[in-house]
Amino acid sequence: MLEKLNNADIRILYVLMVIAATFPLLWPIGLPLPISEQVKASYNAIETNIKQNDLVFIGVDFEPTQEAELWPQLLAVGRHVASKGARIVLVNMIAGGFRYEERFEEVLIKQFDMKYGVNLLALPFSAGREAAFQSIVADFKGLYKVDLHGKTLTGFPLWNEIKSSKDFKMYVQIADAPDWWLRPMSQVKGLLLWNGTVASGASTMAPLYQSGQMCGFIIGMSGGAEYEVLTKRPGPAAAAMDAQSMGHALIILFVILGNVGYQMTRRNEAKAKKAR
């Protein structure tokens, strides 16, 4: 039995994982989704700090490989910011992020009746990552000449109302973990920092939230799902949580079985050695 388990075809595990992740998507189990204190606090940071007409940067810094985790986050958090009546400026420092910027711009215009150029602006990709953020801090208006669609920025009323990055109330960064945005942006006086990131990047960013350098911090698809529930707009992340939980349960089972198998094999080997 033990030998069979140890030599099990890896493809059986793959099939089990596909079943564990697929069935709950088609037939939701309805597992409870408790809201963590961290997500509640992050929600409250936007709820209490953002007022009508406040300027908010939203950094759309992810590519298709992070879509499953970060697109639901962007939708949930961005909609929350828009519902507060804030003026939103979308920025993008990752080459593949512009597609999500365009998609999110459409969502804001359709669902919140935002007027492009008046209370919403999308800025194009800017190369250099940390250096580009440093330019936002030092000379925000000098960094950009045209918007995401190639139109001259001076033609938009919102652009003309902004003097520098100090005019902004909050920077919401939806990105695949790296802290290269936080180092420069934390130099802007009075700018609140808020971050949504992928689960694998949580350990990099968590200390920066614990230390109070960021006022909000949500992690992975589960963070997005909790945020969707809090904002009363269940979306793709909340719908995937049953599948996510079943996948995790299966991995835990694999880890336990693997360790039990390993320990028993060692014990059997030791016994055999003694007998010799």
Added chain:
Amino acid sequence: MNETIGIWIGAFLTLGLFSWMYKENAWFRIVENVFVGASLGHLAVTGYQNVMDIAWKPAITGKYIMWLPLIGGFMLFSRWFKKYTWISRVPMGFLVGTTAAVVMNGAIKAQLIEQAAATMMKLTSINNIIFVVLTIAATTYFLFTLQSKQTGPIVNLGKYAMMIAFGATFGQTVMSRISLFTGRMQFLLFQWLKLTPGGG
């Protein structure tokens, strides 16, 4: 129509990658190469556009300072010629120096001073005590000038603290990967096959 074609291509590529789970095959290799090629192509086009928009166009329209990064970038190509490799060291040195300066500027405040300050907390709760003790223990592990005999059990405590942290990181990575898988399954089931939750 365009969207439907895009969805079918997406499904073809996703299933091609999943086919590796059965065994390595030609379909998987084709998809893998398409992914690498498309990523590099995208990177090349974006890089070209950046050079044109940020440096070349301003340089030829009177912003002469932009010739500096253009010439510097051009000098980097000298690495291809053994005899002239030394030329590339000038822009390379500039890149390393400016990057270090930009990073250091923010890192000292954001990742050193504020992080150290965050560990100076009142020892009024169990959480805070654990936090401070484990921070000291983990930091002690990196005192390479002391032998483990001198630092005693605190180094072992630091090791265990780091192991727990690595375990948590591994758990988060698993969560990330399963999210990716779930996202792809959502795409295949709901966008490609047009099924609806409930099995319909």
